[in-house]
Each structure stands twice: as C-alpha cells, then as structure tokens.
Amino acid sequence: MPILPPLTPPQPSAAAPARLVLQGIGKVYPTVVANDDIGLTVRAGEIRAILGENGAGKSTLMKIIYGVTRPSSGRMFWEGEEVQVESPAHARSLGIGMVFQHFSLFETLTVVENVALALPGKPALDALAQRIVEVSARYGLPVDPRRHIHALSVGERQRVEIVRCLLQDPRLLIMDEPTSVLTPQAVRKLFETLRRLADEGCSILYISHKLDEIRELCHTATVLRGGRVTGECIPAQETPASMARLMIGKELPRCEHDAPQAGGEVRLRLAGLSHASDDPFGTDLRDLHLDVHAGEIVGIAGVSGNGQQELLRVISGEEPLAERFPVQICGVEAGRLSPGRRRRLGMAFVPEERLGRGAVPTMSLADNALLTAAHSQGMVTAGFLRFERARAFARRCIDDFNVKCGGPAAAAKSLSGGNLQKFIVGREILQAPRLLVCAQPTWGVDVGAAAFIRQQIIDLRNRGCAVLVISEELDELFEICDRIAVIAKGRLSPVRAAGDTSIEDIGVWMSGLWPGAGDTADAPLAMETPHA
Amino acid sequence: MDASLFTSMLFATVVAGTPLIIVALGLLVNEKAGVLNLGAEGMMAMGAVAAFAVTHESGNPWLGVAAGVGAGMAMAAIFGVLALTLMANQVASGLALAIFGVGLAAFVGKPYEAVALQAVPPIRIPFIADLPLIGEALYNQQALVYFSWALFWGLLWFLYRSRAGLVLRAVGESPASAHAIGYPVIRIRYLAVLFGGAMAGVGGAFLSVFYTPMWAEGMVAGRGWIALALVVFATWRPLRVMVGAYLFGGVMITQLFIQGSGLQIDFPSQLLSSLPYWATIVVLVAISRNRNTIRLNSPVSLGKPYRPDA
Ligand SMILES: Nc1ncnc2c1ncn2[C@@H]1O[C@H](COP(=O)(O)OP(=O)(O)OP(=O)(O)O)[C@@H](O)[C@H]1O
Numbered sequence A: 001m002p003i004l005p006p007l008t009p010p011q012p013s014a015a016a017p018a019r020l021v022l023q024g025i026g027k028v029y030p031t032v033v034a035n036d037d038i039g040l041t042v043r044a045g046e047i048r049a050i051l052g053e054n055g056a057g058k059s060t061l062m063k064i065i066y067g068v069t070r071p072s073s074g075r076m077f078w079e080g081e082e083v084q085v086e087s088p089a090h091a092r093s094l095g096i097g098m099v100f101q102h103f104s105l106f107e108t109l110t111v112v113e114n115v116a117l118a119l120p121g122k123p124a125l126d127a128l129a130q131r132i133v134e135v136s137a138r139y140g141l142p143v144d145p146r147r148h149i150h151a152l153s154v155g156e157r158q159r160v161e162i163v164r165c166l167l168q169d170p171r172l173l174i175m176d177e178p179t180s181v182l183t184p185q186a187v188r189k190l191f192e193t194l195r196r197l198a199d200e201g202c203s204i205l206y207i208s209h210k211l212d213e214i215r216e217l218c219h220t221a222t223v224l225r226g227g228r229v230t231g232e233c234i235p236a237q238e239t240p241a242s243m244a245r246l247m248i249g250k251e252l253p254r255c256e257h258d259a260p261q262a263g264g265e266v267r268l269r270l271a272g273l274s275h276a277s278d279d280p281f282g283t284d285l286r287d288l289h290l291d292v293h294a295g296e297i298v299g300i301a302g303v304s305g306n307g308q309q310e311l312l313r314v315i316s317g318e319e320p321l322a323e324r325f326p327v328q329i330c331g332v333e334a335g336r337l338s339p340g341r342r343r344r345l346g347m348a349f350v351p352e353e354r355l356g357r358g359a360v361p362t363m364s365l366a367d368n369a370l371l372t373a374a375h376s377q378g379m380v381t382a383g384f385l386r387f388e389r390a391r392a393f394a395r396r397c398i399d400d401f402n403v404k405c406g407g408p409a410a411a412a413k414s415l416s417g418g419n420l421q422k423f424i425v426g427r428e429i430l431q432a433p434r435l436l437v438c439a440q441p442t443w444g445v446d447v448g449a450a451a452f453i454r455q456q457i458i459d460l461r462n463r464g465c466a467v468l469v470i471s472e473e474l475d476e477l478f479e480i481c482d483r484i485a486v487i488a489k490g491r492l493s494p495v496r497a498a499g500d501t502s503i504e505d506i507g508v509w510m511s512g513l514w515p516g517a518g519d520t521a522d523a524p525l526a527m528e529t530p531h532a
Numbered sequence B: 001m002d003a004s005l006f007t008s009m010l011f012a013t014v015v016a017g018t019p020l021i022i023v024a025l026g027l028l029v030n031e032k033a034g035v036l037n038l039g040a041e042g043m044m045a046m047g048a049v050a051a052f053a054v055t056h057e058s059g060n061p062w063l064g065v066a067a068g069v070g071a072g073m074a075m076a077a078i079f080g081v082l083a084l085t086l087m088a089n090q091v092a093s094g095l096a097l098a099i100f101g102v103g104l105a106a107f108v109g110k111p112y113e114a115v116a117l118q119a120v121p122p123i124r125i126p127f128i129a130d131l132p133l134i135g136e137a138l139y140n141q142q143a144l145v146y147f148s149w150a151l152f153w154g155l156l157w158f159l160y161r162s163r164a165g166l167v168l169r170a171v172g173e174s175p176a177s178a179h180a181i182g183y184p185v186i187r188i189r190y191l192a193v194l195f196g197g198a199m200a201g202v203g204g205a206f207l208s209v210f211y212t213p214m215w216a217e218g219m220v221a222g223r224g225w226i227a228l229a230l231v232v233f234a235t236w237r238p239l240r241v242m243v244g245a246y247l248f249g250g251v252m253i254t255q256l257f258i259q260g261s262g263l264q265i266d267f268p269s270q271l272l273s274s275l276p277y278w279a280t281i282v283v284l285v286a287i288s289r290n291r292n293t294i295r296l297n298s299p300v301s302l303g304k305p306y307r308p309d310a
C-alpha cells in the first residue's frame, strides 16, 4: 500500500556543512563486535537513513552518538570540532535528541512529567501540558499529558517519545524505529514534520525497517551489515526490493498464502465480552463478539488506544473477568482462569511489549523460555525444573528463527530489538499451540525476518492452529489474515473475509464508521484530534 | 476521660511518633530513589550515641543533633560505598549495617551508660499553645517535633512539586531510562542514601537527647525496623507514613496507660505490648490496598543494583 503520497522529491543538500562526522567507530561487546570501523557524515538539513538487518549494530551506533554507551574506538566530530560525548545530558547540550527503540519512559509518571524530565531548565508543568497538547495536535501525534505511562499502549508511548524529543528543538534528531507502531495517518504527519525540521536545517538520522518509508522520507541511506558499513545509496533511486537486497544480501522471500481450510472448530470465542477498564483513561470493552476457528487467521485492525490493550489483557488472562462465559478458549469457558491455566488449554500469547511483558530483560533466554514453555515442553518434573530441556528449547528457538545472539545463556536485554522479537515469536510458535494470540508480531523486525515470521504464522495456521493477530499495520494484516475486523472505541466491527474488503474500507472503519455501528460513530477516537 | 488526661496522652503520642516520622520520611526518600537500606536501626543507634556523647561533653543539645546527623550520614556513606559503588546486594549490606551500627553504638556508648543529661525544655508557641485540649499537647513541644512537621511539608513539596523530586522518583523507577536521558543515577542515589542516614541520625538524637535524656544499649528498641515497615505499608506516601507513625505512638501510649493504670482486664500483657506493631500494620494495609496506588507509588527498581553500561 502506498502509505504516503510522495511529498516533495528528496533533495540531498550536498553543499551543506557537515554537522556530525564519525570516523572509525567501533564497539566490542564480550560476545560480539557490534560496530566495526564505522564512518558516517551527516550534513545540516540532511535526513539520512540507517539500514540494516536485525543486530546489524544500528541502535548501538546511535547510542554511541547519544552518549548512552562509549565506543571502544574511533573519533566523533560535532560541527567541525572533535567531541567525546560523555553522557546523554552532554549530547542534549550539544543539540542532539533521540527517540529510543525501546522506550525510555517512566511508567509511574505522567506524560507531562516524562516530558519535563527531558527538557532543560524547570518548565512549569501546567504550561508544559498545554504545550504538549498543542504540539502533539499540530504534529498529528495526540497524547493526553495527564495520563500515566503504564496505562498507555505502545503506540501511544511511541507518540510520547516522539513529542518529548521534538519539544527539545534538537539540531540532530536520532530516531530509532520511531514509526514501528504508528498508524499510517500518524506517520504521514510525522514525515511532514520531519521534512519541515530538515528544511529548517535540522539533521535527522532515521532508522526503520519499513523500506517505503525510507524511500519517501530520506535523502541518503547508509547500509550496515554485521557491524560494518557495506554501502550507501539514494533511496529515491532504489526500489524497496533493491534496498532489501542491499540490506540482507539476497532476494526478499515472498509469503505463500493459500486458502484457509473451512469448517474448523471454534478455538477462541468472545461471547458478548464487556469489561470496564480500571484505568480512568482506559477504554471500556463493549459487547465484543468474535469466533476464531482452527485453521484460520483473524486480524483485528485499529488505531492503538481503542481497546486493543484491554482486549489483549482480557484474552491473555492478565485481567481476569468476573464471569466465565465471555472468553472461551478451546471450548472451555475461561473468563476467570489465570494466564497459566489458559496456556495449558493450548493458548500461546505474544504481547506487544517485548521487554518486560514478553521477556524478562535481565534473565537468560533459556530462563525466558522456561517462563511460558515450562509445561508444554515438559520442563518440569515433580516440581523440579529441568534446565537442560529449557536450554535445548531455547536453542531450538534460536536456530529455527535465526536469532542472532550469544546463545541460550545470553540475557534477553542484550539482544537487538528484532532478534528478541524473533525469539519470543519462535518460543510461542514452537510450542505448537492450538490457539495463538499475537500483538504486533513483526514489530521492529527487519524485512527478511518479518516475511519469515509471517510465513511461520501462516504455516502454523495450515497445521490447524487458530490465530488471532492484533496489529496496526494494515499491510501485514492483509498479507496474512483470512478474515479481518476493526476495533474502535472498545467496540468490534463485523468480521469480513480479507478478500471481500480493502485497505481503504478498513481505514474508514478504523474511525468507528462501519455499517450498523450505531452510537460509536459519534465519538470515534480519530487520529487528528487529541482526546481531551 | 478527663481533659487533662486526654491532653497528656496526646502529648505523649506526638512525642512517641516523632522519631518514627523523621526516620521513616528519610527512608522514604532513600527508597524512592530505588535504594533499600535496611540499616536504619544501626544508623539510629549511632546517631543516638553520637548525639548523646557530644551533648554530654559540650552541654549543647544542638551540637549533639549535628553529631547525630554526622554519624547517621557516615553510616549511610558506608552503605553507599558497598551497595552503590561496589554493587553489593542491598539487602545484605543493609542488614550488616544494622548489626554493625547497633554493636558499635553499644561499644562507643559504654562510658556514657550511667550518665544523665539535663532535659531540654520544650518550645512554647505563643497563643496557639493556649488552645484548649490540644494546645498544650501540640504547641508546647520539643523543637524536633516541629521539625518533623516541617520535614513532612517540605517532603511533600519536594517529591510532588519540585523538579529534583521528579528526578528522584524517575531514578527510583527506571535507573536505565534516567541514565539514558542524562541523569547521574549513582550520584542521585548517593544523595538519597545520605539524606536517609541524616534523618536516621536525627531520629536517634531525638531518642537519646530529648525523649529519654540518657543512653542505654538497645534504647532504639526496634524503631528503625518499624520505620522501615511503615514506609512499605504506607506504600511510600508521606501522609500515610505520618498517620502510621502517630497511630503507632497512640496505640503504644494507650496500651502503656492501660498496663500502668492497674485496670483489671483479662488480656495477656504480652499481647497488649505487641498491639502497636500489628495494629499499625493492619490499618496501613487496610487503607493502602488499592492496586493502582501501589503500582503508582512503589519504586519499581527498589533494591536492584544499577550499573550504567559504558
Ligand atoms: N549490552 C549488550 N551486551 C552484549 N551484546 C549487545 C549489547 N547490546 C547489543 N549487543 C549486540 O550487539 C549487536 C548489535 O545490536 P543492535 O541493537 O545495535 O542491533 P540493531 O541493528 O539495532 O538491530 P534491530 O534492528 O534488531 O534493532 C547485536 O548482536 C546485539 O546482540
């Protein structure tokens, strides 16, 4: 799908002065060389993409520029002068701002407090809240400044990260996968904003796995592979396929998607599910009905913050219901069961936040495997853990899903974002579940690996598993789903066969306007207006 | 109950609650930064003995309080080096500090065991101290009682209104994120730990110089532990710490009164003596049950060492 109508054609500003120059930057971790002799120049007003597979070293390089980690070797020049960035505070004082791939937000603080922490001086919170509302509305990134972060979905958190960074008026803006969970409308607005900033002379380093975005936004691109610079290109002169080839060194695999087998039994049934959120700003789920059969993939589209998070928590069992019947898993009325009990019924679950909910950052991959696969993979006998089985299973996830890491003993947080995502999806799929519920399954995964994960999900469905995918990426949903529904304002639209509908229709439905939508239509959570 | 009895019991309650408030509020700051220092008992003991010794030698109770603060901070600094610089386990370091402090205080305090200090006269606040019933109890008190109230208000402002307090809470929640946006996590944690030590020292000084002007081994009598428990059961909220401390003081005074009054009641005195402890905890747990308040107020990284990765 063309996410964006092309804006002005990209104009590399070759004569502009160099704002940032890196020479021979290297970073060695105990198990890997993450960066190796990297040279890079960013000019004033230039938007430069950093392309590369998962684990290529993109985030590491950005963290070095921003002073979060120290390089093992190399030199850095900022506006012509050699600098050693000691800390992020130092970087910010130079005029560098960064949007992190793994959000650096404080969950127990409110949005405005989070923003205040990143701004110099002592902004008054009330005035700042007002500014956040204005700026976020202007940039098409609605956020409510008074809400607590822990109650926000990942999409909303991403908006907060971006707004926080834009408020700092940086001269070099580093964006590490800023659009991984944004909607197309929000992405369009963001790109307009970034273009404007670049025209005003701000330099931007932009990391994304979405190649059409890079083609539309960026003037230039640097390709990393295995920690080294392997090429440069002008994205506007490439096709997504040719850039993918530059990145992964081979052709992009295509998903094979055949017709679903009809008549499978119902594995997940939502029977009039209603649930009031205990967060005053949360979305209440209202009378949801849905059947997911064995052998099909059902997708739920929608702008994040419309009840996805609440729905996932209710299905996974993190938020047990008062009644049993509204959630039925493999024929069992499971509304009051714990997440562990639901897993034993054959459900597997990939949550949207990979660090913290999908995996415990400080624990090893083997221990993380143990957390969800203990029973299905026989890792417990008579109450004793069988670590060799956990290690073997983690090893299988790593091998089958091509996870680049230091082995089963590596801590989850040492993996690059996409590799951890591959590990988590692998861990769930390899348990051969009867029902798989996943949110944003390819968040932050590179194009090659994303195609691979989608194929794995389709293969799982071909083996008779029922799959529910909740995602904001319509392309992805249309690529893998057999049937699609939309969630808006805590209500679910009718389910349509993917072949009978179009991205445009679903886009309209996402604002709550589906046939027979009734009163949802008068208060859709539209992207353009911040909810007050 | 007649009016003068009420007044004197209220007076005693406030006095009994004051050291707990001071120490617990110090620990609250400490824990809000994500550092769990279980050494409160030891820091209080050292504060008490240092304050007593200096007051005895100099005759000036305020020099004594200053010495208490110094001793408390010195103890906290030991903890800081162990737990923050050397990344030792915080629970183990804190326990060691508690045992070490209590033992060292007993050793240092030997020469002062049989000495008494002159009682420090209370400070009477003009006019409001003449209020009926409560005036004498609340406004004719030791200076440190007024200090504890000032500390409470100051802390409320600091934690929820000031930028520094915001940074402190951020560090306690996610040191990694705080580092990533540029705050010196370790330095902030040191300051918080030192503040906790200073307040524990003041609490100790209050006991040995103002409350019972004498020094005896074991005179802290578990108040450091109670203060630690108060902070947790009050879900890290200053107002609840206050309520808990006064509740503890009130129940303590009431049960002492009942035991001392010779009333014939059919209740084992041991149970009566334990009443303040469990009554306080039961009440605090009851008022702090809400899941959201717990989630919003407990410092997520409490007790976890943090090393900024370089
Ligand atoms: N703290 C760490 N300790 C050990 N290894 C690390 C650490 N951080 C990163 N690595 C390793 O460095 C390599 C590069 O990681 P990096 O996060 O830079 O990748 P990336 O290009 O951002 O990938 P992605 O697209 O998945 O985000 C990876 O192999 C990763 O496992």
Ligand SMILES: [Mg+2]
Pocket (backbone or CB within 6 Å): A058, A059, A060, A101, A176, A416, A417, A418
């Ligand atoms: Mg990355």
